[in-house]
Amino acid sequence: MLHLERMKGEEENREAKKNNESYRSGRLENLKVSVSVFIANKTALAGLLIFIIFIADALIVQFDPQLIGIQSPNLLVPNFQNPIPLPPSPEHPFGTTYPGIDLFDGIVKAIRIDLAYSFFVVAVGASIGAIVGIISAWAGGMMDEIVMRLTDIVFSIPYLILALAVGFILGRSLWHMSIALALTWWPLYARYARSQTLSTKELTFVEAAKAGGVGRGMIMFKHILPNVLPPIFIQISLDLGSIVVIFSTLAFIGFIPNADIPELGYLTSLGLNYVQTAPWAVIFPGLVITVFALAVNLLGDGLRDVIDPRRRS
Amino acid sequence: MKLWAYVVRRLLLFIPTLIGLTFIVFILSHAGGNNLVLAEYINPRLTGEARTLLIQKLTEEFHLNQPLYIQYFYWLYQVLQGNWGFTTTPIFSGTVITAIDLFFPNTAMITVVASVLIWAIGVPLGIYSSVNRDSVGDQVLRVGSFTLYAMPIYLIAVALIIALGVYLKLIPFSGVVNPILVSDVSWYKNGISYPTHIILIDSMLHGAWQVTWDSFLHLILPSLTLALATVASIIRILRASMLEVLEQDFIRLAWSKGIPAKLVYNLHARKNALLPVLTLYGVTVAFLLGGAVVVETVFSYPGIGYWTTQALLNNDVGGIMASTLLFGLILVTANLALDILYAFVDPRIRY
Numbered sequence: 001m002l003h004l005e006r007m008k009g010e011e012e013n014r015e016a017k018k019n020n021e022s023y024r025s026g027r028l029e030n031l032k033v034s035v036s037v038f039i040a041n042k043t044a045l046a047g048l049l050i051f052i053i054f055i056a057d058a059l060i061v062q063f064d065p066q067l068i069g070i071q072s073p074n075l076l077v078p079n080f081q082n083p084i085p086l087p088p089s090p091e092h093p094f095g096t097t098y099p100g101i102d103l104f105d106g107i108v109k110a111i112r113i114d115l116a117y118s119f120f121v122v123a124v125g126a127s128i129g130a131i132v133g134i135i136s137a138w139a140g141g142m143m144d145e146i147v148m149r150l151t152d153i154v155f156s157i158p159y160l161i162l163a164l165a166v167g168f169i170l171g172r173s174l175w176h177m178s179i180a181l182a183l184t185w186w187p188l189y190a191r192y193a194r195s196q197t198l199s200t201k202e203l204t205f206v207e208a209a210k211a212g213g214v215g216r217g218m219i220m221f222k223h224i225l226p227n228v229l230p231p232i233f234i235q236i237s238l239d240l241g242s243i244v245v246i247f248s249t250l251a252f253i254g255f256i257p258n259a260d261i262p263e264l265g266y267l268t269s270l271g272l273n274y275v276q277t278a279p280w281a282v283i284f285p286g287l288v289i290t291v292f293a294l295a296v297n298l299l300g301d302g303l304r305d306v307i308d309p310r311r312r313s
Numbered sequence: 314m315k316l317w318a319y320v321v322r323r324l325l326l327f328i329p330t331l332i333g334l335t336f337i338v339f340i341l342s343h344a345g346g347n348n349l350v351l352a353e354y355i356n357p358r359l360t361g362e363a364r365t366l367l368i369q370k371l372t373e374e375f376h377l378n379q380p381l382y383i384q385y386f387y388w389l390y391q392v393l394q395g396n397w398g399f400t401t402t403p404i405f406s407g408t409v410i411t412a413i414d415l416f417f418p419n420t421a422m423i424t425v426v427a428s429v430l431i432w433a434i435g436v437p438l439g440i441y442s443s444v445n446r447d448s449v450g451d452q453v454l455r456v457g458s459f460t461l462y463a464m465p466i467y468l469i470a471v472a473l474i475i476a477l478g479v480y481l482k483l484i485p486f487s488g489v490v491n492p493i494l495v496s497d498v499s500w501y502k503n504g505i506s507y508p509t510h511i512i513l514i515d516s517m518l519h520g521a522w523q524v525t526w527d528s529f530l531h532l533i534l535p536s537l538t539l540a541l542a543t544v545a546s547i548i549r550i551l552r553a554s555m556l557e558v559l560e561q562d563f564i565r566l567a568w569s570k571g572i573p574a575k576l577v578y579n580l581h582a583r584k585n586a587l588l589p590v591l592t593l594y595g596v597t598v599a600f601l602l603g604g605a606v607v608v609e610t611v612f613s614y615p616g617i618g619y620w621t622t623q624a625l626l627n628n629d630v631g632g633i634m635a636s637t638l639l640f641g642l643i644l645v646t647a648n649l650a651l652d653i654l655y656a657f658v659d660p661r662i663r664y
Binding site for chain 1: 329330333334336337338341342344345349459460462463464465466467468471472474475479599600602603604606607610611621622625626630633634636637640641644645648
């Protein structure tokens, strides 16, 4: 009798192993499909390429600025002997802006700062938002109602103006600007995470797990989270483009006080008074932001195709 | 649910939002101690003993010695009385209420013109894009709106300035009017026109048609920038929703009845496709208001937004707090109006 049972157990074990293997190979297969779907999307690939170039720029300036001949990565280098903007030339590939700052040098440094702070905003905003959103959808009832009213209230002020006011109270600096943006941005992620969690909660496999007697916490971590987190990450990657744009917009309207900080919006504002005689001084820094935002949006669209099973076929 | 019941429910929901909005502004100005409140409410022209007396009076009036949740009600009482404090910026110094009275009409003007432009540009392009799906025109529009969507507003403004103002020399791009034209008229003083404060309307009231034309030219670039910054998302939403509507049974029925294409698109499909655009218009309003701050700054257009950035640059609490509260009030009211309008247009929403 005992023997028989042991045999049965071994059999089950073997079966489980087999299932596990096929599951694993299924995963690999899955990854292959994902990669091929992504590669088939040429624009997304281009977005990825541009994104990598920007990241590489930021990393080089961070770790080995001498490699591309950058002296002071945290400061713009003004040249008061010749403050009027000069047109692009071999010496200054993007020209110069007021007061005699080499735009190429400034932009290369600024990309690191813009990217780093925007990553911070998105990471903090998304963590707060995702946690609040998932918990409120999971708990439901009163808690959910309160959280949603709270996000409603934060949404009742245009985010640019709210961020401006919060940053003003904290004091005008780059750090405070990003903290203000994170504080005003999280409700967006909270809403998104909540709706994702709610719709996943209603799906059949969650119901099946419930019927099978799986515990609440187990359902949350094993069944719901793995399905909810990927779309949230996609949303985050899409938002990086918007955040960089808003970040530079705040800097452009004068959020960071006059200091020689290499920041793309600030660089643009330096050239604003010379727009009639030196259009390059505003076009180049602005264009760099647009290209980055565009690349991130394309990348995000491609990733969404990968995640969304309906679009994979 | 009856329509009026829905409206009443929506109005009741408006109250907690208003409380929350005012509470945010209150916390921003009060949480860091009394300095900001005093900076906001003390007339900057007062000095010496008068100032000390006023500080005492304000501490009493706003109950600044008591806990925050009690202060809130006294602050709210003052705000409801119209006591919004003082502002000191290079473009205006005086009470906040006067500043709003002077600057708000200009902001209203460009946002309204921009909204009209958004519908005038966005709806035809969105419909065209979906009807001629995957055609060259559609591809161009999609790439164009995608790029526009990624551009910071100030870059759109600068691009328009360079293209239309600097190279073609078509349109002026700074201020509301050519100052030479209004240098010796009685109804224009210190950059502010009377009585409505919108120079376009004032000049018409006074019969100065040359000024009207000039101020109209000055209005084009700010509103166009604001419209272009927003129109991309409208085109995208409209295209998607139109494509969805065109798949539905009642459209197929219309086709099978032999109704001409023009009627199917314009009569059957468009009305239904516009509904999602209307729901998402609240987001657009928020974007327009935020955009107004940037646009007015770039074009030195004397509206609330320009005043806000001037307040930011000059560490003026009154200006920042007042514009936060004002923009918030406009946004929540606009959302309320849109929700009610939406219930009128689409009976399904009431259930």
